[in-house]
Amino acid sequence: MNWLIDFFSNPANWSGPGGIPVRLLEHLEFSVVALLMAAAVAIPLGLWAGHTGRGSLVVVVSANAARALPTLGILVLVVLIVGVGSTWPVLIPLVLLAVPPILVNTYEGVRGVDPDLRDAAYGMGLRGPQVLFRVKVPVALPLMLLGLRLAAIQVVATATVAAYVGLGGLGRFIMDGLATKNYTITIGGAFLVVVLALAAQAGFTLLSRVAVSPGVRRAR
């Protein structure tokens, strides 16, 4: 506890390019961009596979494969290939990390919509895309948001790896602290990562309150 107080009360930790605000923003930037990129790939793919029932095997297999990839290993590999300096090498492993939970939950959510409901929707005269976006997506939304939330938490926690290849983010505090045996800084950095993960969790919980129909939320 004292260490945390030391960390946060030290004015040197708050200013300059290595200060808390800058590192926090860098961390947030990696995370948000990685999450958006993953969502841009995984949501359309999950919707399509879940809706049509096609590509199911591909979805499940690729999601499992991506899950098994070692994040740090990929990062090092990417850096070796493209060199240090730009931000985007760190995005690749983060995106790979975020795709599986989003993809699988979107797919399962859409595919799992009650067949009677699907039948009624077509029977009323909705066309395929209308059935998907007006019926299946609203019903699958809690699961889709769960997938996004899991991805966000993992990405926030894992974005610390950026520091390993000389990039910023909260991982720098952890690395630098370890390197200089100044554990106050390490613990402070870890604490900030936890706070950010909790904030992501809270943000998605709030989002599902707003976005999910009470009829779907309560029916579960």
Add this chain to the structure above:
Amino acid sequence: MITFEGVTKRYDDGTVAVDDLSLEAPTGAITVFVGPSGCGKTTSLRMINRMIDATEGRVLLDGQDVREIDPPTLRRGIGYVIQQAGLFPHRKIVDNVATVPYLLGWDRKRARARAMELLERVGLDAGLARRYPFQLSGGQQQRVGVARALAADPPVLLMDEPFSAVDPIVRASLQDELLRLQSDLQKTIVFVTHDIDEAIKLGDTVAVLRVGGRLAQMAGPATLLTEPVDDFVREFLGRDRGIRRLSFIPAKDVRLEAAPADLVTDAAGRPLGWRADGGLLPYGTFNPERDSLRAALDAALLAANGTAVAVDEDGRVIGVVTREALDEVLGQYAARHTRPLPATGEDPRG
């Protein structure tokens, strides 16, 4: 009018669900498809709105082959009610009912006004409109399902076992409601059930299907009860066919007699009971204007002296029917069997 012309449906796995079905469902009437589980009722019904396409033959809607119409367009003009109601859980009841009007591009206000009107029509309180489906009972959900099917005022209504998931009392009231609606709206309705009593109660025409998707018999309910074509239909109809048939004979032709003095009434003329030494004995009533001969017979059997009491809409005594008078009409109808029994092979008990 809906016409099946030699319709066959063979599923990909080779199952023949419907075999060379030809029949007509007349405009403005209720046609019931009834038969044991797996006999192809659902399959037949769904070929009308192209949820399934026939393998052979044609289904015509007012003379036009349904295959010439793009399925979503076709379906928007045909109400469809299924067993589990299939309401959209994320939408309020009012918006569920307005589904097809929205699809047809009505503006929100008009679609919702129409939805409210229909909720009232199917006997639901306006207060339910703002609720979500999970907040309704099974019977209420089923009523919403019917309201939704009627929202855009389609001339045709397809109903697949719509009332089979609710308890018998609710089911009976939903059936009565449907008959009441139908007497106002005169839709062309095709109704699927495996419950022969429901078929007989609701159908203007009843098509009995047998497993393998073949039409066994198609007839009005009264004819079906007295003249089943074979053992299968006879067994499917079950017991008490003679008594059940009386439900289709109006009681208005029975001979009424003036009420005797020992029928005690209140000041308004409503019956209280039959006078006896120890007090009043039970009585039974029917309304000759509205009820069937079965109700008249039932009323006679309920009374201690075997005499049925005829009442008007307000429950006031307008006369009595003696057993002799009942016997006269029963005799007339019993004699009206038109078809002689087949010569061989069949159980002569009828």
